[in-house]
Amino acid sequence: MASIVERPKSDGSVTYQVRWREGGGRVGQGGETENFSDRNSAEQFKLLVNAHGQHWPPGWVRGQGFVEEPAAPGDQPFVDWALRYVSRLTGIDERTRDDYEREIRLHLSLVTHTTHSGLVVPPTICNVTADDVTNWVRTEEEGLPDPDDPSKWSRRKADPKSIRTRHGLMFSIFQAAVEADPPLRTKNPCKGTRLPRIDDHIEEEMCFLEREEYTRVRTEITDPDAGDLTDWLVGSGTRWGEATALQVRDLNLNSETPTATITRAWKKGKKGSGTSMYLGPPKTRKGRRVLRLTPTQVAMLRRRTAGLSPEDFVFRTGAGKVWQHANFYNRKWRPAVEAATAKGLTKRVRIHDLRHTHVAWLIAARIPLPAIQIRLGHESISTTVDRYGHLVHALDDEISAAVEVALSIVPVQPGLRMVSGG
Incomplete structure (x- = not known):
């Protein structure tokens, strides 16, 4: 360990010399020293030497102290x-x-x-x-x-x-x-x-609704326009901005394989621009995707789009306007959740949790994660795995059985020897 030795000078002043062996070994490169004019500085340096394993502190120049590297050309705050x-x-x-x-x-x-x-x-x-x-x-x-x-x-x-x-x-x-x-x-x-x-982090945990729990909330949404949008969100897994940007021209309802194409989403305008929302591309490149529709969804979409022009929005308020998130949340969603909570719902569910619930239902139905990735529009499968991989427990029995078969060894009867085929 480093030590301090006082060395009196002829003029009556004192030099405080910090001594240590490089690396701390008994046998090494010999003793190292550094001199100081005051005890406090010597004590501080001693602590640095000890903290760095009996080595010179990085950046310290003997006799000068810490010397910072000169600023690099082009450096700036x-x-x-x-x-x-x-x-x-x-x-x-x-x-x-x-x-x-x-x-x-x-x-x-x-x-x-x-x-x-x-x-x-x-x-x-x-x-x-x-x-x-x-x-x-x-x-x-x-x-x-x-x-x-x-x-x-x-x-x-x-x-x-x-x-x-x-x-x-x-x-x-x-x-x-x-x-x-x-x-x-x-x-x-x-x-x-x-x-x-x-x-x-616990506070931001995703919430997944069982079908019975979703029904509790959905029953409290009596506005048919809000109800259709809610059913679409949980049944398609689309984001709010994608669902409310869906237009009639994005639907193909007369094919044997009816689909909805996600090509746009609502975006927040830049502050001070005078535009609060505008239509832009989905969140990711793979956000442009085609969703296969169920017969129930086709019937609902046909009912909603009857008589509309191609560029009309599919999901609108009773007054025919585009849904605003705050309006839907405050007037439709929150009152429904509060009413369902009063009747026994124990989960605090957000609108975006309908997307998570959609995934949970797919996983429960044993839909593989790569297919879910495509349906959600995730850019990478790792995003899907990181967010929802912990839900993949429905196949535990099949996985255990497969591992059991793979590790099973056919016992060899005494006196017999294994013969390779061919």
Whole structure:
């Protein structure tokens, strides 16, 4: 362990010398020393040496202390670079760009850089380290209590899914710096970050309704237009924005295999643009999909589309207007759920849980996950597996039986030997 030796000088002052053996071994490269003019600085350095296993602290230059690397050419404040990166992204709608910019200002701006000497300084696109990113994750996880009232929050804890989403944006920002010409960084500090598990978070758990539970809620929706939309959501697994954007021309009801084609969805307009919602493509590329319809769905859709023009929306209010999410939730959905709860429903179900319920019913019917992925419009099978894989228990008996057969060994009678065929 490092020690401190006082060395008096001829002028009456004292030098405090920190001594240790490199690596801490009895036999090694010999003793190492560093001198200080005050005891406190020597004590601090001693702690650093001990913390680093009897090695020189990284970044420390003998006789000079911690020396930060000079700023790289082209370096700039992290937030400035991040906003510039987002402003130049292509292939995204303006609402998404607006959301990215908000995440940068409210959350990614919390990133700081800690120097070798422990000094916290503003981050730049070049000086942020993997440790800085880890510290940011902890900041997001822990939140910030209100100093005047510990029961309140100045900044609430972020849930694991939000942290992962923001970390993904941060990863892309730093990767752009790595791939810049000339490169501003040699590696991405977000690589290898240990992120919180999404399934550690309980509050955002999906809700799955049994058929009897769905019937309880559905019975309370007496408006026929709202009821048709509710049945479509749970029977098709489409997202709210996709269902309410469905038009007559998207339906093929006279074929032997009737279908509905999902080609568009409602999108939120950019703040300040004067447009609250607009029609755009589905959430993912594979969101463009064709859904096979049941006879019950065909009958309902024929009833709803009789006399309508090709570009009319299929699901509309009694006044013939497009459904607004807030209007449907506050006037139809929430009252129905509250009434069903008063009569014994024990689950707190959201509108989007109808999509989850649709999947649960398919899995219970032993529909394979790849088919469910296509029906939902998930970009990757991993999304489907991550969200719904834990529900695949209906095939447990078949899986156990298959494993039993595979591991069964036909006993060989004594005196007989196995003969290969051929």
